[in-house]
Amino acid sequence: MTMANIRDIARLAGYSPATVSRTLNHSGYVSATAAAKIQAVIAQLDYVPNDIARDLSQGRTANVGVVVPHLNAPFFTEIVNGISSAAFAADYNVVLLQSKYDAALERTYLTQLHRKAFDALIFTSRAIPLTELVAAQQYGAVVCCENPGTKPLAAAYSQRETAYLQAFRWLKGQGYQHIALTLSRDATLSATSRATLATFKRVFGCAPAVVETDVTTYQDGYRVATDLAKNTDLDYIFSNGDDIATGIRQGYLDQHRTAPALMGQENQVSGQLLGLPTIDHHFRQIGAAAFDLAATGRVASVPVTADLLLRR
Amino acid sequence: MTMANIRDIARLAGYSPATVSRTLNHSGYVSATAAAKIQAVIAQLDYVPNDIARDLSQGRTANVGVVVPHLNAPFFTEIVNGISSAAFAADYNVVLLQSKYDAALERTYLTQLHRKAFDALIFTSRAIPLTELVAAQQYGAVVCCENPGTKPLAAAYSQRETAYLQAFRWLKGQGYQHIALTLSRDATLSATSRATLATFKRVFGCAPAVVETDVTTYQDGYRVATDLAKNTDLDYIFSNGDDIATGIRQGYLDQHRTAPALMGQENQVSGQLLGLPTIDHHFRQIGAAAFDLAATGRVASVPVTADLLLRR
DNA sequence: TTACCGTGTGGAACGCGTTTCATAGCAAGT
DNA sequence: ACTTGCTATGAAACGCGTTCCACACGGTAA
Structure with a gap:
């Protein structure tokens, strides 16, 4: 009953795990016959590769953590919308991290970044000082959604x-x-x-x-x-x-x-x-920009112009 | 510059990886001296265990995927709020999965469940038939947020x-x-x-x-x-x-x-x-109930009573 | 004194996909 | 005939924490 793994597939297809891996990822050389046999076994066993193992092997997760105090304000829902649309397009998953403006909680998320639970972390708002975010960048990309001033920190924010x-x-x-x-x-x-x-x-x-x-x-x-x-x-x-x-x-x-x-x-x-x-304030756009910084690891400041609407 | 791992800690502290692991998890027997030495090395190297490796080893992620068409309706934001509060309390992370009511997209999320990218999946709404969700339960807990009728599927929903x-x-x-x-x-x-x-x-x-x-x-x-x-x-x-x-x-x-x-x-x-x-409709409460089903893997139906508010 | 238990620790296997490197067959170029 | 250069494929190591099991040592009960 336990899940089939890549070695099972290899054995049953009469090839090595390396060849199965190449087949799965369409990388390197694989003959048409090998590919066909391997695909047949995969289909028969309903095999899919284990994402955790792949992540471990590649040292990444394709997850971005998004720290939000709560989701009761349009600022946060819109920004999350923007982030998740962009993330989706780039095959990343968005992990929602509730912070309630609690510094201790926010630090646990920085620790999770260190632990590789996510590749990057976006702070839509925060309780801890910016300097801690700056320091956390050694563990992965960190983006804030406010003007970082002269701090060397990626940021997307409303002007x-x-x-x-x-x-x-x-x-x-x-x-x-x-x-x-x-x-x-x-x-x-x-x-x-x-x-x-x-x-x-x-x-x-x-x-x-x-x-x-x-x-x-x-x-x-x-x-x-x-x-x-x-x-x-x-x-x-x-x-x-x-x-x-x-x-x-x-x-x-x-x-x-x-x-x-x-x-x-x-x-x-x-x-x-x-x-x-x-x-x-165009929060969706800000969210999309924040994701872009998170995914690329660029440390840049992206101000977005807010518009005054006087309504006639 | 590459990250320290548990074997590095073990070597530097003069113990085995097994002892370091026990120290980290406060499990099994570890002498006070060993713990002290190991903690010292950990502190010195700023070591934290790699979550991906831990997940692989334990075969779980502590992630729940939440499928939402979008976040523009209170139904979804509130339910996500409810889920994430409950998830937070249980040390789970919430992965937001945007579906736009697209069946193909929803299926990619079911595949991700199969691939162990999450331990459980909550569908706040859906385009694919319920039977596909029922079938996907072999790969992990699946919860929907509507009345599942006689289908054997975990559900939390407004009555x-x-x-x-x-x-x-x-x-x-x-x-x-x-x-x-x-x-x-x-x-x-x-x-x-x-x-x-x-x-x-x-x-x-x-x-x-x-x-x-x-x-x-x-x-x-x-x-x-x-x-x-x-x-x-x-x-x-x-x-x-x-x-x-x-x-x-x-x-x-x-x-x-x-x-x-x-x-x-x-x-x-x-x-x-x-x-x-x-x-x-008390969507937060529904979200919390949905998370509970997802985390425990219980297959049960949890209807929540909606209230008519006539306002004087 | 022998038997047994609690404590402490390490070796090694495990979970599972990826990737590097070596090996080998075979055809084209000189 | 001989070097190049692909195409194919596998063995083995790697990433890294966890856990089972065996092995010691000191003490206690019989």
């Missing part, structure tokens, strides 16, 4: 600053002055948050009137609306997602208040419904 | 009929008569679609006034609204997703028409926003 600059300038041009921002994570943890705040300051010369952090879902938006509504002079809310913006708006409505004008991000359905301005 | 029955009875009780359904795929392809139609007929004794197929996104909903609006006597639209329902409603609005009453599914943000009735 957020440009889009934020454009967005904030537009806000300023429209005459908005008392602006609230919502962020997914505190600026001490997130480069995206830092970029948002820095660009805001660059345009307006001051900090936003209000900053809400740890906002990632519709429910979070709904929740912070109570707090935001206390600032009666707010005239704009720049949020970090269309779903979130939608939650904020609903939170205001349920307090019988009218929300200030809102901008979302990610170009989601909820934002389309409300006709909110948004920023499209 | 859709019950929820649909409840929903349609409620519609009937409310006096609706001219009802349109939207479906993701034609009933010849999708068991879900068949279940929806069959339950409708059971309650209303006739087919729905209109059936729209190939509807899976907000955009699709928006598109079919044009067609639906031609039927001026429609009094209800039962759609296959909240986002879709939202798209339909918007499509009507943009034609300066008022949409009939709508029901969605999946309990999404957009539906919450519009206060639409919906059906929550």
Whole structure:
């Protein structure tokens, strides 16, 4: 009942394992007669080569690990979509690695890279410092999805600053002055948050009137609306997602208040419904670029331009 | 520069590979002195065992393959979330396999199961007949996410009929008569679609006034609204997703028409926003159950009750 | 003192495909 | 007749961790 292996096939076909291997891989010299006999035995025994053995022999797995905190935000699902389409086209498999922004967990994935469980690792987001990713490159390709600055690390990311600059300038041009921002994570943890705040300051010369952090879902938006509504002079809310913006708006409505004008991000359905301005970061494209870096092992920085969509 | 292996460690520590292996796995007898010396060498060389070799030796990978057509629907992202949380807890990795409902692709994944690339395979949806999945079980655990009927196949799925029955009875009780359904795929392809139609007929004794197929996104909903609006006597639209329902409603609005009453599914943000009735299928829970079946290899049917949410 | 048990350790085989290298037959070129 | 140069094929080593089994040593129960 135990699985047939290449030596079984060789014996039954009257050839050596080497010839069977060549036949399977269409490599080297194999006579037509040998190939035919071997194929016949293979078909008869329903033999397929064992991938693990092949991987061991070749020292690779054709697996890319993709570290995601969770799959509840379009940023992650879209980027994973992009990665997996590209990976599929290149005959790689995508291994989903849930991190929950837990540094210890992220390190276990770096260890798995060291252990050759994957050929490369893509961090869509992270809790550990970039320097650890840089160091891990000795074990295999490592790609991050944010601007790595001067760090020698492969990266594919949204050129957020440009889009934020454009967005904030537009806000300023429209005459908005008392602006609230919502962020997914505190600026001490997130480069995206830092970029948002820095660009805001660059345009307006001051900090936003209000900053809400740890906002990632519709429910979070709904929740912070109570707090935001206390600032009666707010005239704009720049949020970090269309779903979130939608939650904020609903939170205001349920307090019988009218929300200030809102901008979302990610170009989601909820934002389309409300006709909110948004920023499209092209996450699928970023995912595809990240995979490409992972597969080739190139250490390069691939910024992707984000687009401000004002929707008429 | 090539990686150290267990024999290198053994040599440098003055012990045999067997003892090193025992030390690494905390199995069998190892003296404290031996363990200390070996650990020291391991630390010095930054050695970690090679996972591929371990997998080969043990004949397993601790990988579960998850076949998904795409990740654009909450059904799939949620189920993958559920699977990956459970997998993580059990020290398994999740390999994402994109299928695009392509039978040939799905078969390549079955082959990969045969080749031991994964220990088990979960089909969240499929294009190939169930019988092929049944047959593939000889190579490893195979789980589907739909009612397998009498087929001997592990399954975790939403008890859709019950929820649909409840929903349609409620519609009937409310006096609706001219009802349109939207479906993701034609009933010849999708068991879900068949279940929806069959339950409708059971309650209303006739087919729905209109059936729209190939509807899976907000955009699709928006598109079919044009067609639906031609039927001026429609009094209800039962759609296959909240986002879709939202798209339909918007499509009507943009034609300066008022949409009939709508029901969605999946309990999404957009539906919450519009206060639409919906059906929550608890996909995360289904994912977790599917993983459990995959990991244990149990061949059982795990139906999960879906809930009708009428929202006040 | 003999018999037996727990502890500690190593040799060697195992899982299985790939690849290098050597060997050999045979035809074309000189 | 002799060197080249393919075409074919196999033996054996390789990648690397695990595990079975045999072998020791020290102590204890009989």
